[in-house]
Amino acid sequence: MAALQAAAAAGLTRIGLQSAQAAEESAAVDNAPAIVVGSGYGGAVAALRLGQAGIRTLVLEMGRLWNTPGTDGKVFCSTAAPDQRSMWFRTRTEAPLATFLWLDLVNRDISAYPGVLDRVHFDHMSVYVGRGVGGGSLVNGGMAVTPLRSYFSEQFPTVDAGEMYHTYFPRARSELGVNSVDPTWFESTEWYRFTRTSRKAAANAGLKTTFVPNVYDFGYMEREAAGTATRSALGQEVIYGNNHGKRSLDTTYLASALGTGNVTINTLERVKAISRAGDGSWVLTADRIDNSGAVVETKQYNCTYLFLGGGSVGTTELLVRARDTGALSALDSSVGAGWGTNGNTMLGRANHIWDTTGANQSTMPVMGIDDWANADNPVFAEIAPLPIGFETWVSLYLAITRNRERATFTYDAASDGVKLGWSAAQSAVSVAMAKKLFDRINSANATIYRYDLFGSAGKVFADDFCYHPLGGCVLGKATDDYGRVKGYSKLYVTDGSLVPGSIGVNPFVTITALAERTMARVLVDDTAP
Numbered sequence: 001m002a003a004l005q006a007a008a009a010a011g012l013t014r015i016g017l018q019s020a021q022a023a024e025e026s027a028a029v030d031n032a033p034a035i036v037v038g039s040g041y042g043g044a045v046a047a048l049r050l051g052q053a054g055i056r057t058l059v060l061e062m063g064r065l066w067n068t069p070g071t072d073g074k075v076f077c078s079t080a081a082p083d084q085r086s087m088w089f090r091t092r093t094e095a096p097l098a099t100f101l102w103l104d105l106v107n108r109d110i111s112a113y114p115g116v117l118d119r120v121h122f123d124h125m126s127v128y129v130g131r132g133v134g135g136g137s138l139v140n141g142g143m144a145v146t147p148l149r150s151y152f153s154e155q156f157p158t159v160d161a162g163e164m165y166h167t168y169f170p171r172a173r174s175e176l177g178v179n180s181v182d183p184t185w186f187e188s189t190e191w192y193r194f195t196r197t198s199r200k201a202a203a204n205a206g207l208k209t210t211f212v213p214n215v216y217d218f219g220y221m222e223r224e225a226a227g228t229a230t231r232s233a234l235g236q237e238v239i240y241g242n243n244h245g246k247r248s249l250d251t252t253y254l255a256s257a258l259g260t261g262n263v264t265i266n267t268l269e270r271v272k273a274i275s276r277a278g279d280g281s282w283v284l285t286a287d288r289i290d291n292s293g294a295v296v297e298t299k300q301y302n303c304t305y306l307f308l309g310g311g312s313v314g315t316t317e318l319l320v321r322a323r324d325t326g327a328l329s330a331l332d333s334s335v336g337a338g339w340g341t342n343g344n345t346m347l348g349r350a351n352h353i354w355d356t357t358g359a360n361q362s363t364m365p366v367m368g369i370d371d372w373a374n375a376d377n378p379v380f381a382e383i384a385p386l387p388i389g390f391e392t393w394v395s396l397y398l399a400i401t402r403n404r405e406r407a408t409f410t411y412d413a414a415s416d417g418v419k420l421g422w423s424a425a426q427s428a429v430s431v432a433m434a435k436k437l438f439d440r441i442n443s444a445n446a447t448i449y450r451y452d453l454f455g456s457a458g459k460v461f462a463d464d465f466c467y468h469p470l471g472g473c474v475l476g477k478a479t480d481d482y483g484r485v486k487g488y489s490k491l492y493v494t495d496g497s498l499v500p501g502s503i504g505v506n507p508f509v510t511i512t513a514l515a516e517r518t519m520a521r522v523l524v525d526d527t528a529p
């Protein structure tokens with residue numbers, strides 16, 4: 001953390017604790033033996049393991065380093081009072097919950113700035129992603145869930161599940177700082193009344209609920225509740241960043257990566273193109289932007305080993321562009337394919353007047369309704385908070401459904417970007433599955449859905465955005481079984497694009513564990529002298 005803090009204080013966009021030799025080599029020349037694109041889960045694991053192996057590594061991240069307090073003394077703004085820090089170059093926030101009582105009370109006008117949460121729009125689906133050093137870990141709900149082994153094996157038939165569940169999942173959980181809420185405190189605190197109310201409604205329908213671990217420090221949260229620590233999860237902070245309590249990647253993997261002395265992170269640099277030089281090394285073109293979004297420099301980098309950790313959307317876009325512009329024409333035809341939303345659908349239910357959810361709600365979810373074993377309609381629904389500071393009687397959920405629909409990214413020459421072939425009908429599959437489960441809950445409790453949360457048209461199910469973009473460069477299809485991209489050597493994918501569209505639970509533990517597995521293999525097999 002010392003390196004991150006010092007860099008922030010100095011206003012630097014280049015962060016590192018380099019060894020003297022590395023500093024000398026990299027002062028003028030923009031190259032490194034290894035480059036990692038993106039600093040989310042996949043990128044952070046790659047950076048740490050490369051750094052530990054003594055390989056000088058440069059991480060290129062398009063977002064900011066989030067460590068500099070604004071004029072209010074805080075690094076991040078809260079969901080209740082969003083400002084320019086909230087969203088990536090927007091003039092108005094685009095929160096998932098668009099309305100309350102059909103009124104546009106949630107979103108605010110802001111000035112354009114490289115804020116921490118982005119919503120990437122495609123024709124029938126938009127994707128929320130984190131921007132900054134730490135990627136999605138800066139904005140997510142911290143739910144650290146290991147998938148059901150049987151479903152993992154179904155999704156990754158060629159991966160040794162025994163090795164994953166004995167070695168790489170435990171390694172990922174340990175490095176991420178996963179912990180669990182104290183059940184006694186959970187049962188008594190006002191901050192989780194909303195969860196207990198949803199649990200009761202599920203139980204009335206004969207449905208099972210399960211505690212879910214998290215990377216938020218629950219010891220810290222208890223101190224927040226006791227009034228002895230500054231509030232973050234209990235202070236309406238989450239999707240625009242947490243000022244305290246959360247073990248985001250900048251405090252775990254990336255801090256350790258910088259600590260090796262071999263890793264440097266350049267921020268506000270967006271990789272636009274990758275190609276291969278005549279000598280087989282990788283060439284990257286990156287735009288460095290300023291706080292207004294203007295490109296202030298276009299840089300070229302060169303490396304021997306290239307690791308792509310730009311996330312499902314970021315990495316897939318880079319590879320689809322490279323293949324379809326001819327820069328890397330040997331990439332497999334499956335690059336771009338196999339993308340899904342993890343079956344995401346958000347919805348709210350209206351509780352009876354006596355079933356309060358509480359004005360005080362922790363922003364960190366700790367429980368899910370687990371009906372995944374229901375072969376007719378597998379759904380795992382996270383019990384989500386609605387932390388707006390007054391009683392709403394709303395139970396909110398993010399349902400993860402077993403939607404088998406997949407889409408493909410295609411290159412769009414006009415915009416030099418990608419289009420996503422996801423249709424409204426494909427979202428309707430997730431909605432139908434979520435509805436089947438929540439109709440059961442409503443019927444058992446004589447309750448109804450909320451019609452006021454997702455726009456003025458009375459939409460019940462938020463079917464036009466997702467939090468869990470997965471796929472686009474699927475393991476074993478676009479890559480070999482370890483994330484080595486087919487068609488080229490020394491090119492790797494380590495992020496959520498490897499997961500084939502669905503994993504049945506919140507995905508970052510899986511992404512981290514797969515990246516650990518890739519790095520363990522690659523560092524032994526591919527970098528030996």
Ligand code: FAE
Pocket residue numbers: 037038039040041042043060061062063128129130131132133134135136137139140141142143144145239269270271272309310311312314315318467468469494495496497505506507508509511
């Ligand atoms: P990701 O974390 O998205 O990192 C990619 C990084 O690469 C970002 O920092 C980008 O800015 C950067 N980047 C992309 N393209 C470029 C480029 N061309 N040049 C330079 N940099 C680039 O990827 N998951 C859970 O497991 N539990 C949760 O509770 C949970 N809650 C969520 C809540 C929200 C609001 C959101 C948005 C997501 C949530 N997720 C949750 C999903 C989780 O954050 C996501 O699966 C991971 O962050 C994906 O990790 P990747 O390494 O694939």
